[in-house]
Amino acid sequence: MNEREVIARLRRIATDPAARGLADDAALLDGLVITHDTIAEGVHFLRFDPPASVGWKLVAVNLSDLAAKGATPRAALLSMSVGDVDWDELFLGGIEAACESYGLSLIGGDTIALPEGAPRVLGMTAIGLAGPRTPARSGGKPGDRLWLVGTLGDSAAGLAQLLGDPKATGPLVDHYRRPVPLLAAGHALTAHANASMDVSDGLLLDLSRLCAASGCGAEVDLGALPLSRAFVAERGQGRAARLFAATGGDDYALLAAVPPEADALSLSLPSGTKIAPIGRLVKRHGIALSHGGKPVPLPATLGFEHGGI
């Protein structure tokens, strides 16, 4: 049983409508949006990442799931392996800072001691209050425009810098270590979206999941992908850079399928929000990439498959 088979097995258990077939960022239970993410040392973060940034990121990745569903953060439970005095203290400082920043109350959880030498494993269940609408991934319709809020590739480029030099710093490293959940934009987007999700594992992989859940395909214009100045300074904005950005993962951007009659103005986004129309949903299955009006073959790897049900 590989990870896909595990998830298929889980889906057969998770028949409650609140589970949304385990095909969404979060469950929707009695007006609450609930999500859980677990991160492990050596898989989702680096051993030498500053502990405060690991704490921040654990909160942020969970809140990004709430943002994608238009929910308002309410409370969280923390699961934490403990053992190293200084690391644990700094990690909790990061948890506290993120909880304070986003009005999230820590209300419970569990601490465990792992056997000597085991990698740290840290989990969070985040609970949000559902907004007026909670779009699923599965509601997309052919003809919907695909909007992306945020920028792509920064985090993957920051990680690449760190893997080359653990002392690297700068906006790309900051994006990797301290992502910002786009909660206000999520509120605005979900008021109009037929489908929405956060982009955490790579745009093309996450979009393929949205398409699979919605029973359709998509056309994406690589040239339309929003890139930050820092990303362009590091990697350029040619096709290779854009494919890197489209598959990099850890973006915590938001992706929404919105009926074509809505435009950026009608979405009532917070001022300064970076938003771009990057393509549209189509009847034909699969993702069709283009750049400068010409078709581009899909890369072999669409993103980073580290799980997530």
Next chain:
Amino acid sequence: MNEREVIARLRRIATDPAARGLADDAALLDGLVITHDTIAEGVHFLRFDPPASVGWKLVAVNLSDLAAKGATPRAALLSMSVGDVDWDELFLGGIEAACESYGLSLIGGDTIALPEGAPRVLGMTAIGLAGPRTPARSGGKPGDRLWLVGTLGDSAAGLAQLLGDPKATGPLVDHYRRPVPLLAAGHALTAHANASMDVSDGLLLDLSRLCAASGCGAEVDLGALPLSRAFVAERGQGRAARLFAATGGDDYALLAAVPPEADALSLSLPSGTKIAPIGRLVKRHGIALSHGGKPVPLPATLGFEHGGI
């Protein structure tokens, strides 16, 4: 920072009333009782434990927290490290069986791959619907009688058998591997209790937590502790056996502090419930043990401190 210091630090973060000061089995948020337990291979279960029983136990230990608060199981999120085909399949079979048995809907979670050789780490967040009353650990009052539902020591005795012989079987091993959450008894008890909790880390340790939260002490009669026939057959019922049962952990019995005017009949427990009055709360701090009317010194170790916030 040791585990106590970590929890003290967490308490300074967790100021929301829903957190109950992180001094309870579960949080109480808008009519929902919410708990999270994480278990790790080599710490909370044995490498050679049958995977289905590990799955069952993960659900049961979470539901035991809901039982202690009188809540009705509603939904759960599972965090699961994956990697071993057969193990994962059997583990999920155990999860499914327990979810079905107790009407718990799996609605989400996360799957992660851990680095090669890392111990399995499995977490569950369980959500219950609060009953008419949700007693905290902190509501106990001097004069309350202490009632214990279930039996003590079976699981610790089963674990001892397994550590001597991994092929050991029988009711004590079953109790260790497949504990039963006392949900119906929890409903009945919490209708009357000033304070309640589940006994998961050892009666004396858990009682000391209830006393600390309630600002009082307790007197306990070792001779009154409810022991199963299987336990007595294995360990006898002398003082050493009773101290073993009082400190063993993994019991998933329920402990409640109930005003003295309530008796076993007025508690309206399901027929066949094993319940025993084991002592009372007193003003003087600390736990005073006795046996046959004579004082017994407290053992050095009151239970199994594996965390839990």
